[in-house]
Amino acid sequence: MRKFLVLSSLFTLLLYPETFHSIQIDGENDFSPDEAVVIDDANDSYWSSQNELDTLFLTWNAETLFIGCSYTLNNNALLIFLDTETGGIDNANGLDWYPRDVRFSGAKPDFLVALWNCDLSLGGVRKLGENTSPVSYRGINSGSPGEKNFLEVAIPFELLGNPQKISLTALICGGDYAGAGDVMPDDPSVRGSGNAIINIFREITIDGDGDGVPDSLIAPVDVSKTEEYKVSFPEFKSVFINPSIAQTGPVAIHVELTDTATLTVALFTEEGRFLKNVIEGVRTDFIEYSWDIHDLDKGIYILKFYTSENRGMLKKAFVRY
């Protein structure tokens, strides 16, 4: 009788895999269909079937989060962004590790699983911030470029900050500072070239009762939903140059943004030729900059205000006479 109960329990687990489910990190896909939290459309990559995302798996046990990804890749990068808590990054182009021309609206990822050309030794897992920092993990990638690959990684929840929810997006991107060719969940901003603004994420509730312990005996697909956030980025609230016509300095450059962003103010000639950056890559939501114009020749100039988080820009004319 006891043997029967053990066997039937094992059979049930095999048929209906639920958390807590420990994945063997061996390159074999032993995730279950109930752990396939995102199934991507076949042949929807902008970069041919050689660079195609397939399925994103996720499950956990009490201590560890397991992520699996089946995909095909050829001379490109696979990136899986995780948002586990408040804060995080909204522009992957500014990263010091795997920088890519991808921005985020709504969720702000704080962890990244990445590899280059099916080689996990060229990637890994890092915590994102102004500077990225490696995170301890177990992982393996099986397969070779141009063929079907399977990546699986195990990350301790403790290192992820014991999140209640995780939002995910996986992308295939080119080299440093390049854009994306495929994404799952699908996001229309990925078009195979140029900048992408990801605002669609798969959100998985891991600790629904908020007791600090990941939930057990649930199928991850049952606690998964696709979240589409409104795209919004810091905008200019007020910008002025005082005085905007000056003979001598200093000149005050005042910039106020709706949110913190990386601000640059560039100086151009009247004809539109770039001269220099007056303010370069300053992280702020308000600045009152004292601009020394003594080395500026007499003439009309154009100041361009922009943030790395937003494609929008603002232009003002300035005269030194």
Added chain:
Amino acid sequence: MLLLILSSTAYLTGMGGAISPLERPENIFINPASIGKKIVHITFYRPFNIDDFYKGDLYSSFILKGVNFGVGLKATRVNRGYTRVISAIGIKYGIFGVSLSQKYESAPGSKSFLLNYDWNAGIRFSLRGFAFALSRKRLGFGFITSAGSLSFETTPDFKSLYAGVEFIVNRVISGSAGWMNGRPAIGLYLHNPRFDIEMGFLTNSELGETTIVSVGWRL
């Protein structure tokens, strides 16, 4: 004949100006040896669509007792306080031309007007389709046919470079495409026996576009 009535915005859309298969009147600022014959042109634009930044040009050329004269005004208004007007008068005889210009500036806090005078002299000639134009302000050469022209120009300090091609579709439509300091630009021109209407588009990947509108009357 058509070559003579082409645009005044061409110099803003990569065509340069001193080569002037067009003999445009605004050339009194570039090379007085290239000024036009009998035409009036008014041009208006806002550089890169920046608020409170306006530019307007007015040019005219005419013939008096067999001598070609040109007059022009280039006005700039910025931030509702700064005004710059450059006026010029030029004369052309044969392949030679000279001009005098005066710059007027006013700005808040400036107790007196600033007045600067300048002069220019140039030569322009063509040989078997090749045109050469040299002046204090601009050096250039080009190739001219009845279907259009090709031109390359630079300033004497070589800081600015203009290259462009102008094509004449028919007696009504012509156009230009070119580079101004590495920036692409296109122009579309419509003509009839009395009027020219011209639109120019300058693109700048960092500052955006400038749309130039010009209207001309042939005298």
